[in-house]
Amino acid sequence: MLKRLLFCLALWVGLVPAVMSAQQLAPDELVRSVGNEVLSIVQKDPDLASGNRKKVLQLVETRVLPHFEFGHMTALAVGRDWRRATPDQQKQLTDEFRTLLVRTYSNAFTSYRNQTMDVKPLNAQAGDTDVTVRTLIRESGRQPIAIDYNLEKTDGGWKVYDVVVAGVSLVTNYRETFAAEVRNSGIDGLIKSLAMRNKTNEGAAAAK
Amino acid sequence: MKPSKIASILALGLLAGCASTNNPHDPLEGFNRAMFSFNEGVDKVALKPIAKGYDAAVPQPVRTGVSNAFSNVGDLWVGVNDLLQGKPGAAATDLFRVLVNSTIGILGLFDVASEMGLEKHNEDFGQTLGRWGVGSGAYIVLPFFGPRTLRDSLGLGVDLYVDPVANHDPVDVRNSLLALRAVSDRAELLPLDRTIEEASTDKYAYVRDAYLQRRRSLIYDGNPPREKLDYGAPLYVSPLAMSPVQDLHRLALVSPGEVIEPEPASAHQTEAAVPLAAEAAPQAASE
Numbered sequence: 001m002l003k004r005l006l007f008c009l010a011l012w013v014g015l016v017p018a019v020m021s022a023q024q025l026a027p028d029e030l031v032r033s034v035g036n037e038v039l040s041i042v043q044k045d046p047d048l049a050s051g052n053r054k055k056v057l058q059l060v061e062t063r064v065l066p067h068f069e070f071g072h073m074t075a076l077a078v079g080r081d082w083r084r085a086t087p088d089q090q091k092q093l094t095d096e097f098r099t100l101l102v103r104t105y106s107n108a109f110t111s112y113r114n115q116t117m118d119v120k121p122l123n124a125q126a127g128d129t130d131v132t133v134r135t136l137i138r139e140s141g142r143q144p145i146a147i148d149y150n151l152e153k154t155d156g157g158w159k160v161y162d163v164v165v166a167g168v169s170l171v172t173n174y175r176e177t178f179a180a181e182v183r184n185s186g187i188d189g190l191i192k193s194l195a196m197r198n199k200t201n202e203g204a205a206a207a208k
Numbered sequence: 209m210k211p212s213k214i215a216s217i218l219a220l221g222l223l224a225g226c227a228s229t230n231n232p233h234d235p236l237e238g239f240n241r242a243m244f245s246f247n248e249g250v251d252k253v254a255l256k257p258i259a260k261g262y263d264a265a266v267p268q269p270v271r272t273g274v275s276n277a278f279s280n281v282g283d284l285w286v287g288v289n290d291l292l293q294g295k296p297g298a299a300a301t302d303l304f305r306v307l308v309n310s311t312i313g314i315l316g317l318f319d320v321a322s323e324m325g326l327e328k329h330n331e332d333f334g335q336t337l338g339r340w341g342v343g344s345g346a347y348i349v350l351p352f353f354g355p356r357t358l359r360d361s362l363g364l365g366v367d368l369y370v371d372p373v374a375n376h377d378p379v380d381v382r383n384s385l386l387a388l389r390a391v392s393d394r395a396e397l398l399p400l401d402r403t404i405e406e407a408s409t410d411k412y413a414y415v416r417d418a419y420l421q422r423r424r425s426l427i428y429d430g431n432p433p434r435e436k437l438d439y440g441a442p443l444y445v446s447p448l449a450m451s452p453v454q455d456l457h458r459l460a461l462v463s464p465g466e467v468i469e470p471e472p473a474s475a476h477q478t479e480a481a482v483p484l485a486a487e488a489a490p491q492a493a494s495e
Contacts, residue, residue, distance in 0.1 A: 173417045
């Protein structure tokens with residue numbers, strides 16, 4: 001009994017620093033470590049580099065997505081209609097939008113090889129809870145691409161809620177489209193249309 | 209295609225535009241959608257297949273060389289625009305890039321300057337106008353050239369007027385070069401095709417909004433002032449609002465008031481989230 005208690009205590013003491021460090025990692029450090037980790041995994045695995053879909057999705061799910069806050073993302077993309085949606089509708093919207101973003105942009109992960117990532121010095125104050133981490137993806141023979149990550153501080157550490165590629169926000173770029181869908185066919189119409197898009201994409205991927 | 213046929217398509221598009229405009233942020237939407245499909249059609253039957261063939265037949269180093277050579281020719285005009293925008297340092301870099309790449313880089317085939325850390329800039333006359341405070345005006349899809357705003361269409365005209373490739377003599381060489389440049393540019397975008405196809409439920413709107421965001425970012429050289437985007441913010445940042453100087457918006461087709469004006473505060477009063485209403489109110493009061 002006492003042994004087990006001691007074991008639990010040891011485990012607890014052992015785990016705390018690990019969890020704490022993940023939570024307290026500065027936003028630029030987080031982006032750098034996740035980015036470099038993913039880039040090096042892609043470079044080492046020929047399956048990933050050649051775009052093996054299943055493996056890419058698995059990599060993104062396990063390494064990248066835990067640091068994303070899809071609820072916030074979806075709320076931003078849906079705009080003011082978000083508050084009119086029921087909790088159930090919000091959940092469905094988030095699920096469909098998550099699927100759309102992940103499936104669409106995961107492909108981009110593997111279209112180029114031999115990339116390196118520069119993280120620019122963070123321009124933020126000590127108490128900030130909302131920051132932008134600017135990065136530059138370099139590849140020899142190509143112009144570098146600027147990718148900015150907007151992060152917010154949560155209880156579970158810093159979470160990405162928007163990604164801006166070459167000045168284009170992947171999230172807010174949907175605002176106008178989503179607003180039009182809601183205007184024409186309501187929130188359920190938007191959910192349906194997203195689900196349909198996802199189904200079509202899935203079919204196209206299976207046919208490949 | 210005969211000019212008369214193109215003209216009739218344009219006319220049709222304009223008619224459609226007059227008939228179906230219901231989006232105040234995209235007053236030419238009907239015309240634009242027609243022109244967007246037209247461009248998609250041209251791309252599908254002509255440009256894309258050629259670009260695919262080019263991509264498959266020509267080895268990567270040669271393609272990079274071609275793209276670098278056109279980029280090098282363009283850097284002079286980039287430098288002029290940097291000067292016009294009051295950035296002599298950037299303009300000096302551009303000039304130095306041309307000197308280095310035209311000599312050590314063997315007529316621009318190799319982008320030695322970038323390897324040396326002389327960064328390539330992205331400038332054109334539309335951006336210069338934006339920097340000068342000219343509002344962007346309505347979004348418009350041009351035949352063949354694709355997405356622009358009214359301001360950027362004017363910019364495009366000036367860009368083409370001084371373009372060394374477009375002014376090259378003799379004409380047959382010029383046309384070959386223009387075609388090669390179009391194919392080379394298109395080939396570089398091939399990897400994006402699937403993403404754009406799958407990313408949205410409305411490709412036209414997705415491309416439009418990406419174009420407007422991208423241009424806004426370019427005008428501010430990648431550091432646009434952060435937009436206030438929250439659940440109660442206006443759904444759409446009007447192209448007019450992108451202009452640093454607001455009172456030049458007379459260039460636009462739409463009356464600025466209907467686009468920029470914040471929501472009346474009363475619209476929020478029934479909402480539970482009072483802070484948002486509170487934010488909107490002082491804005492409205494200050495107008």
